[in-house]
Amino acid sequence: MRVGLIVDSACDLPHEFAKKHDLFVLPVTAIVDGQTYTDTHDPALTEQFYQSGFMDKGRQAETRAYTAEQIHDLFMEKIVNEYDVAICETVTRSRSLIYENAAEAMNTIMAKAEEARKAAGKGGRFSMRVIDSKQIFSGQGLLAAHTLRLIDQGASKNALRHEVEAFTDKIYTCVIPRDLHYIRERARRRGDKSVSAVAAFLSKTLNMIPVIFGPAENAKAVAKTRSFDAAVEKVMDYAIGRVEAGVLTPYLSISCGMSWSEIEALPGLDRLRDACERNGVELLLSQMGITSSIYVGPGAICLAVAAEPHAFSDFQ
Known part of the structure; x- marks a missing residue:
């Protein structure tokens, strides 16, 4: 078959x-x-x-x-x-x-x-x-x-x-959007009101970068940072902690809406690679596809792992 x-x-x-x-x-x-x-x-x-x-x-x-x-x-x-x-x-x-x-x-x-x-x-x-x-x-x-x-x-x-x-x-995702205003405009055209005008305004005027976490259909903002790199570090710390604690399939997936040179320069990526290698987890690192990038905006990052119920804060 x-x-x-x-x-x-x-x-x-x-x-x-x-x-x-x-x-x-x-x-x-x-x-x-x-x-x-x-x-x-x-x-x-x-x-x-x-x-x-x-x-x-x-x-x-x-x-x-x-x-x-x-x-x-x-x-x-x-x-x-x-x-x-x-x-x-x-x-x-x-x-x-x-x-x-x-x-x-x-x-x-x-x-x-x-x-x-x-x-x-x-x-x-x-x-x-x-x-x-x-x-x-x-x-x-x-x-x-x-x-x-x-x-x-x-x-x-x-x-x-x-x-x-x-x-x-059992899959948990972390999404770091570069521009909530972009997501809100895309959502508005689709009739999706999940990203508020206030959140988009704060993100644009105060340079706040959120980390959105959870089972994909119930994900919510769990952290707000002043810079993209700070948000990436938080997500990398989460992923390393989660891999060390155990996952339900030997894969961890990351996609990034940027060039490969920008991906390789991400803070904490080498630390995550080392953690995956130590724990027998294959890191599936890819460029975010055109469809995905249009949806969430250029420069975004999405990370996914499968695990038992837990909170983002458990690994901070």
Whole structure:
């Protein structure tokens, strides 16, 4: 039984890791200053965006989910004859139409899959499951890495689904946005009032940088700092403490909306690398994809770890 994992472009993982594990990326359409791009997590295009400073124009940027029809056509061509079982993990449904569109496409795909496989000389049945990751960015990447590990371990189809759906509630994320005003404007256009005008004003006028922490759908500000570097240090201290205390999967995921030279200069990154190596945890460090960067703004950082219930302050 060949099992394939599908994620969308909001899922942040290192390109080489995704390539090694044959991860299939469902594209998202990105529109920046009137120019349309298909975000497939191409590393060269992503680095070009950051190096050129093009992402700094993010206030004129938006993303559009593939329609159900587009997903149907793509999966019929690329997925149905390639895998016996397909797991599609989407960015949290509360922030995107990808889940709904993929679930709608799944119904039509399942109706046509048997005939398509017969025509291609493929035996056996095809099954598909669309799962709401309840995550964003590196949180979605962490779930994907854990899912790939379960697939490699030979988990059955039903066990895989149950484990993935339970595991997503154990993921904690830390997000450091560079500009709350940017997030508020993006949210306002979507009708999302989760970031208040007051918070955005304070962030812009007083140079306050928050750390937003928690299970992705219930995350809240747990710290405010006077500088981005200070916020990064707090998150690195948290991550090191959490790794030392134990994690539920041997991965820690970080995605950064910046060039690689800026990523390597992040304060505390080398200390985190050392902690991960000492504790047998693989650090999945990646550039934030174009889709993710448009959502949260250039220069942001997202870190994800899976663990038992705890507070950010437990590791400060």
